Amino acid sequence: MTASITWAQQPRAVLFDLDGTLADTAGDLAGALNTLRVQRGLEPLPVERLRPHASAGARGLIGAGLDIHPGSEEYEPLRLAFLSAYEAGLANTTRLFDGMPELLAALESRGLLWGVITNKVHRFTIPVMDGLGLTQRAAVIISGDTTEHPKPHPLPLLTACERIGISPQAAMYVGDDLRDIQAARAAGMPSVAAAWGYLGEAVGIEDWGADVISQKPLDLLSLL
Secondary structure, three states: OOOOOOOOOOOOOEEOOOOOEEEOHHHHHHHHHHHHHOOOOOOOOOOHHHHHHHHHHHHHHHHHHHOOEEEEEEEHHHHHHHHHHHHOOOOOOOOOOOOHHHHHHHHHHHHOOOEEEOOOOOOHHHHHHHHHHOOOOOOEEEEOOOOOOOOOOHHHHHHHHHHHHEEEOEEEEEOOOHHHHHHHHHOOOOOOEEEEOOOOOOOOHHOOOEEEEEEHHHHHHHHH
8 A cells, every 4th residue: 555545525435447446357358359369360368468458448458469459440340349259258257356345345334335437338337247246236337438538537437426426525536547547636536546457558557646556455445
């Protein structure tokens, strides 16, 4: 745990990114990418090699696994094929990170709300949450297509707060990607960088500007 949060208001909610923060979805995302590789006559790649790119979704995984990027004429057909493959197996290996079930139970026992704000689109978000058994427990679920702008724009975070009737200063946002911290800062919401997540490879977590860097989910309880 690095640094702490000085609360302007009594904390009332903890909001989480989904992929790489609340849940380890890398296995199923890598499985979709490897489906494309096999179709192209290539060997599957290990999940651990693809894990750092999982938070970037189709764009990140297609780039890492096939070296094809937006702007290439091959990219859009591959993106659609990736999404189709992912939809067919999005709950095969996905699970909560260690300590997360206990964290959610502790939040609920304290009367604190929790929710999910993800750039994953609704058609994938809800089946993943259903597979985890969390859809009915979450106070709010905001997907990448719920609002006009996805993260790093602050609108998804502001919309989540509006729906559960709290101010951004009464919530903290936890994420494993620079975009998560940028969105929280733009929304005026305390931010926590999840060091247990995927993190990406472009900018080191220490340089994201998060209020706190947390090593494991249960550390969050000491911030509330």
